[in-house]
Amino acid sequence: MVLKVVDLGVARGGVPVLEGVNFAAAPGEAVVLTGPNGVGKTTLLRTLAGLQPPYSGRIILPDAEAIAYAGHADGIKAVLSVNENLRFWARVHGQADIADAVARFGLGELAARRAGGLSAGQKRRLGLARLAVTGRPIWVLDEPTVSLDKQSVDLFGAAVRAHLASGGTAVFASHIDMGFDVRVVDLTPFRARATVSRDYDEVFL
Ligand SMILES: Nc1ncnc2c1ncn2[C@@H]1O[C@H](COP(=O)(O)OP(=O)(O)OP(=O)(O)O)[C@@H](O)[C@H]1O
Numbered sequence: 001m002v003l004k005v006v007d008l009g010v011a012r013g014g015v016p017v018l019e020g021v022n023f024a025a026a027p028g029e030a031v032v033l034t035g036p037n038g039v040g041k042t043t044l045l046r047t048l049a050g051l052q053p054p055y056s057g058r059i060i061l062p063d064a065e066a067i068a069y070a071g072h073a074d075g076i077k078a079v080l081s082v083n084e085n086l087r088f089w090a091r092v093h094g095q096a097d098i099a100d101a102v103a104r105f106g107l108g109e110l111a112a113r114r115a116g117g118l119s120a121g122q123k124r125r126l127g128l129a130r131l132a133v134t135g136r137p138i139w140v141l142d143e144p145t146v147s148l149d150k151q152s153v154d155l156f157g158a159a160v161r162a163h164l165a166s167g168g169t170a171v172f173a174s175h176i177d178m179g180f181d182v183r184v185v186d187l188t189p190f191r192a193r194a195t196v197s198r199d200y201d202e203v204f205l
Pocket residue numbers: 012013017035036037038039040041042043044
């Protein structure tokens with residue numbers, strides 16, 4: 001299941017952010033999107049995840065349900081326990097087993113804890129463990145390691161490696177070295193040309 005991005009343009013608030021982006025990610029491959037703050041990494045990942053339409057170009061996916069997305073928000077249900085959160089997502093995605101996700105993300109000791117009372121890093125681990133119970137092959141991740149300590153970054157790296165080894169794909173934005181082979185796509189050259197109106201006068205804003 002190859003993900004292909006063909007001459008993709010993405011926009012935010014109706015303003016083009018990136019244009020002419022091309023890359024592909026095959027089973028077993030990880031692609032990391034890089035570039036300075038504001039270049040459009042989040043916008044591109046949101047577009048891949050289907051949360052907003054492309055501005056131009058195409059995203060080719062053999063299966064419309066192929067992508068599991070983890071954005072800046074962890075998307076956890078605060079009143080449910082850690083295990084209840086994972087069981088909920090597993091049911092939504094038609095999966096039965098959460099044991100593997102619990103183990104991969106080191107959530108065993110937190111299993112009965114109410115998710116709303118977890119620390120930021122623990123919440124992030126739970127949010128990422130959700131990916132493992134979706135059964136979806138392409139993980140799209142926006143700054144997945146934010147709030148994670150070194151041990152948790154290593155757990156996350158191992159989980160992604162296991163996903164790739166089982167034929168999965170990962171596309172993510174990150175500013176840190178994950179410690180495994182990735183293809184880096186620098187988005188800087190694909191910045192859209194500025195579209196500021198000639199009549200624009202910032203004094204009046
Ligand atoms: N809700 C919004 N409405 C309008 N413009 C936005 C919105 N969110 C972001 N932008 C703008 O879109 C551009 C791309 O933002 P985006 O969040 O995709 O960048 P990024 O590369 O992920 O940045 P960072 O590294 O800081 O997370 C930026 O210029 C940003 O200011």
